[in-house]
Amino acid sequence: xxxxxxxxxxxxxxxxxxxxxxxxxxxxxxxxxxxxxxxxxxxxxxxxxxxxxxxxxxxxxxxxxxxxxxxxxxxxxxxxxxxxxxxxxxxxxxxxxxxxxxxxxxxxxxxxxxxxxxxxxxxxxxxxxxxxxxxxxxxxxxxxxxxxxxxxxxxxxxxxxxxxxx
Amino acid sequence: xxxxxxxxxxxxxxxxxxxxxxxxxxxxxxxxxxxxxxxxxxxxxxxxxxxxxxxxxxxxxxxxxxxxxxxxxxxxxxxxxxxxxxxxxxxxxxxxxxxxxxxxxxxxxxxxxxxxxxxxxxxxxxxxxxxxxxxxxxxxxxxxxxxxxxxxxxxxxxxxxxxxxxxxxxxxxxxxxxxxxxxxxxxxxxxxxxxxx
Numbered sequence: 159x160x161x162x163x164x165x166x167x168x169x170x171x172x173x174x175x176x177x178x179x180x181x182x183x184x185x186x187x188x189x190x191x192x193x194x195x196x197x198x199x200x201x202x203x204x205x206x207x208x209x210x211x212x213x214x215x216x217x218x219x220x221x222x223x224x225x226x227x228x229x230x231x232x233x234x235x236x237x238x239x240x241x242x243x244x245x246x247x248x249x250x251x252x253x254x255x256x257x258x259x260x261x262x263x264x265x266x267x268x269x270x271x272x273x274x275x276x277x278x279x280x281x282x283x284x285x286x287x288x289x290x291x292x293x294x295x296x297x298x299x300x301x302x303x304x305x306x307x308x309x310x311x312x313x314x315x316x317x318x319x320x321x322x323x324x
Numbered sequence: 325x326x327x328x329x330x331x332x333x334x335x336x337x338x339x340x341x342x343x344x345x346x347x348x349x350x351x352x353x354x355x356x357x358x359x360x361x362x363x364x365x366x367x368x369x370x371x372x373x374x375x376x377x378x379x380x381x382x383x384x385x386x387x388x389x390x391x392x393x394x395x396x397x398x399x400x401x402x403x404x405x406x407x408x409x410x411x412x413x414x415x416x417x418x419x420x421x422x423x424x425x426x427x428x429x430x431x432x433x434x435x436x437x438x439x440x441x442x443x444x445x446x447x448x449x450x451x452x453x454x455x456x457x458x459x460x461x462x463x464x465x466x467x468x469x470x471x472x473x474x475x476x477x478x479x480x481x482x483x484x485x486x487x488x489x490x491x492x493x494x495x496x497x498x499x500x501x502x503x504x505x506x507x508x509x510x511x512x513x514x515x516x517x518x519x520x521x
Binding site for chain 2: 165166167168169170173175197200201203204205207208209210211212213214215216217220221223224225227228231
């Protein structure tokens with residue numbers, strides 16, 4: 159063991175808090191190093207000197223002052239008891255929460271135009287939701303459809319058609 | 325059988341005020357002594373010790389016995405002492421420059437008044453007081469963190485793991501801190517050390 163490694167072991171050795179193996183290692187170093195041996199003895203002497211300082215007693219009023227301060231502490235309440243004195247506040251908060259959830263669950267509508275409330279509005283449509291355009295060639299050649307009887311057209315409808323073409 | 329600190333604190337958490345009184349009784353003297361040796365002012369030490377107990381009381385609802393009670397208690401005390409020393413550093417510097425050198429008794433000057441009654445050999449008593457003053461002065465001169473480490477180690481007899489947690493450092497760093505502190509004390513107290521060997 160080197161002298162620098164001894165530094166950290168010195169106080170634990172003085173206290174007798176080293177493991178048996180560490181203690182043997184320290185004692186082997188102390189036997190070989192006079193400087194560390196002197197320092198160790200002086201650390202022991204310092205520790206003994208610190209024992210000479212007497213204890214002081216807290217003043218007689220100490221306990222009474224602590225008790226007075228404890229008595230002056232506000233009673234701690236759980237967070238829910240904040241609502242206890244005011245059921246109306248609790249009800250209002252619940253309603254607000256429900257309204258927020260309801261508004262949040264509605265489908266989104268986006269205003270177009272100038273953003274005014276009177277401007278035209280359009281629903282935003284996802285391109286994936288658009289209906290598939292019918293393929294009229296397939297429908298025209300679809301066999302089961304050819305077997306259906308031809309629709310009978312009335313005279314009135316013919317007249318209407320001829321008027322439109324005019 | 326005496327209840328452990330943790331059990332007492334759990335009882336305080338459950339609303340038992342009597343358990344808090346027991347903790348107060350158990351730790352008022354160690355705390356006041358530790359804080360007195362940290363800040364070197366009795367009145368301030370008692371104020372800080374009261375503050376420690378109030379903080380323990382306020383924290384009762386959230387108390388979880390994850391560490392030893394003394395670790396928690398002295399961590400609060402150490403932080404309060406270090407903050408107080410930082411806050412009053414300028415004030416103390418002014419006092420130390422202006423004040424005359426005195427040999428103060430451990431518990432104040434008032435004890436010096438009845439010296440003749442208690443100590444027929446007044447010369448011997450003055451020698452002892454001068455010796456204590458020298459030891460106190462050497463401790464006072466230590467950097468604050470080293471001082472806290474020495475006081476917790478020497479007077480509270482806490483183990484290294486506990487002191488390291490209180491000072492928020494590793495055990496290895498604490499051992500270095502203690503080595504440096506004792507090395508300084510060894511030099512400062514050389515005249516007494518030579519006589520003690």
